[in-house]
Amino acid sequence: MRCARCGHEVKEADKFCSECGMFLRDTEIDKRILLALVEEQAGDHRKARRDLERLTQAEPQNGLAQHLLGTMYFHQGTLDLAIERYRSALEASPNFVLAAYDLGVAWYHRGNMREAARAFRRCLEIDTHYNAAHYRLALSLFHSGQLAEALEHFQKCMSLTPEYLMARYHIGVIHERRGDLEKAEREFEGAIEDAVGEVGSLYHLASLRERQGDQQGAENLLTRAREFGQGNGKS
DSSP states (O other): OBOTTTOOBOOTTOSBOTTTOOBTTOHHHHHHHHHHHHHHHTTOHHHHHHHHHHHHHHOTTOHHHHHHHHHHHHHTTOHHHHHHHHHHHHHHOTTOHHHHHHHHHHHHHHTOHHHHHHHHHHHHHHOTTOHHHHHHHHHHHHHTTOHHHHHHHHHHHHHHOTTOHHHHHHHHHHHHHHTOHHHHHHHHHHHHHHSTTOHHHHHHHHHHHHHTTOHHHHHHHHHHHHHHHHHHHHO
């Protein structure tokens, strides 16, 4: 037997799909969730939230409804309520990878890097190739001062998705903090080549040029950074 929504294999005795949180025995639940989504997209945020709150009270083990309500809370800036709902979603559906990821994002915005890292690790236990989780875990570790492990996950992120230029930028920053200026310079230059006007890398590279005594090179890079900033301000 497979879940009608995500195709995950389930047992006949299962009430919910452990992968996506779908309530397996009552299609009316899905209709109510869909209605709340329609209300949300139409701009009726209060009614959508109220409907999902009622639904989760009646069916607390519906992981999808808990997750959607958490996301509504998150967008409204009520992070503690969002965290509570994401946790409930994971309790109902332990392999709900998006709930684990969003829980990490909520903790990150809450400023709790330890809990954020824990949630992103759980996300990667469910799906080791979830690249955004590698990046977010690396950021959480970076802000906690755990540079060695942060570097590992930034590099993993780059190997999975080379377009993550901010991962490359942070790799450069870590090398710079460790005093390996040659590696730092290589990463900043690579970020600039792949994205013209990557301001963070331009500023760091200018600082390295200045340390090397290349004042003109530093000034040229700072000029590029200022021009890019001004161009963004006009758009």
